[in-house]
Amino acid sequence: MYPRLFTFGHITIPTYGALIACAVIVALLLALELARRTGLDPNRIWTLGLLAIGSAIVGSKLLLILDNWSILSSSPQLLLNQSTLQSGGVFLGGVALAFVVCIPYALHARLPLLRTMDAIAPALALGQGIGRIGCLAAGCCYGRPTNAHWGLVFTSRFAARTTGVPLGVPLYPTQIFESAASLLICAALLFLLSRRHRDGEVMAAWLFLYGIARYFLEFYRGDAGRGSLFADAISVTQLLAVFMVLAAGVLWSRARPLKTEQLVHAG
Numbered sequence: 001m002y003p004r005l006f007t008f009g010h011i012t013i014p015t016y017g018a019l020i021a022c023a024v025i026v027a028l029l030l031a032l033e034l035a036r037r038t039g040l041d042p043n044r045i046w047t048l049g050l051l052a053i054g055s056a057i058v059g060s061k062l063l064l065i066l067d068n069w070s071i072l073s074s075s076p077q078l079l080l081n082q083s084t085l086q087s088g089g090v091f092l093g094g095v096a097l098a099f100v101v102c103i104p105y106a107l108h109a110r111l112p113l114l115r116t117m118d119a120i121a122p123a124l125a126l127g128q129g130i131g132r133i134g135c136l137a138a139g140c141c142y143g144r145p146t147n148a149h150w151g152l153v154f155t156s157r158f159a160a161r162t163t164g165v166p167l168g169v170p171l172y173p174t175q176i177f178e179s180a181a182s183l184l185i186c187a188a189l190l191f192l193l194s195r196r197h198r199d200g201e202v203m204a205a206w207l208f209l210y211g212i213a214r215y216f217l218e219f220y221r222g223d224a225g226r227g228s229l230f231a232d233a234i235s236v237t238q239l240l241a242v243f244m245v246l247a248a249g250v251l252w253s254r255a256r257p258l259k260t261e262q263l264v265h266a267g
Contacts, residue, residue: 019134024053027127034119034193044109045119048102052120055101056094063093066236091128092214092240114200114255121206122189128210129182136175139165143172144222152176164223172220181213204251211244 028049035045106116135141139159143152151170154160160167185206193202218238234242 014138016134016138016140019137020131023127023130023134026130027123028053030126031120031123034122035116038115038119038193040111040116040119041109044111045116047109048105048111048116049120051105052098052102056098058094059097060090060094062097063090063236063240066093090237091131092237092244095124096240112199114203114251117203117251118193118197118199118201121203122186122193125182125186125189125206125210129179129186132175132179132182136173136179139163140223141175141178141221142166142223143174143220145169146172148172166222171222174217174220174222177220178213178217181217182210185209185213198255200251200255204248204255207244207251208248211241211248214238214244215241 028046031049032042032045035042103113106113132141139154139156140163142154142163142165145151145166147170150173152173153170154165154167157167159165165171188209189202189206192205215238218235218241
């Protein structure tokens with residue numbers, strides 16, 4: 001765990017923020033390259049990417065507030081504390097609002113919707129894979145206590161103050177689990193994109209694979225404010241993960257055959 005990348009006097013550059021910035025840039029570049037390879041207009045994909053980034057920031061914060069509503073409603077001043085302001089929010093909240101904002105733009109810009117989704121799916125997986133390394137460095141999104149020999153022990157008091165991560169206690173390395181899962185999903189999506197497939201199948205694969213992974217990873221999360229529903233049987237994030245799997249089924253049912261000239265060729 002390395003929550004502070006650089007410190008210059010009273011100015012601190014957090015590792016989390018640096019890695020999130022890196023994740024956004026790398027994911028956007030990958031989306032532009034895949035757009036070019038699949039015959040999409042890179043300029044429109046660039047605009048779409050900027051809209052996605054802005055709406056994802058808002059959406060992730062909104063779901064963070066929803067997840068912690070029982071605490072924040074009784075202590076609204078916590079909305080402005082350092083931990084809340086520096087938090088990246090909840091990833092699936094950002095994804096949900098990004099879809100709501102970006103789909104109308106894609107239709108307005110006359111982008112083929114399903115093929116556009118396919119081009120950005122691997123970028124989403126790659127960005128999340130890099131971003132979770134930032135969570136590991138910051139100490140956020142930590143796991144439950146474990147007796148396993150591979151449990152992670154956090155020691156930074158700075159991280160404990162900003163994220164609430166317990167110190168000196170072995171925890172499930174949920175950040176590593178999710179980062180590895182996302183990077184493997186990204187590799188699988190790139191392979192699928194390079195083969196003959198139907199428009200919409202790549203995004204459907206991301207929704208299904210990440211939805212399944214995130215649903216089960218939630219059982220190992222130990223950070224506070226998981227937003228439990230239905231007598232603590234399921235969290236808000238798990239509910240969104242279920243909707244992702246259902247959305248994957250809808251996309252697969254609506255996927256259209258891909259024309260030969262639209263295939264992505266390796267290299």
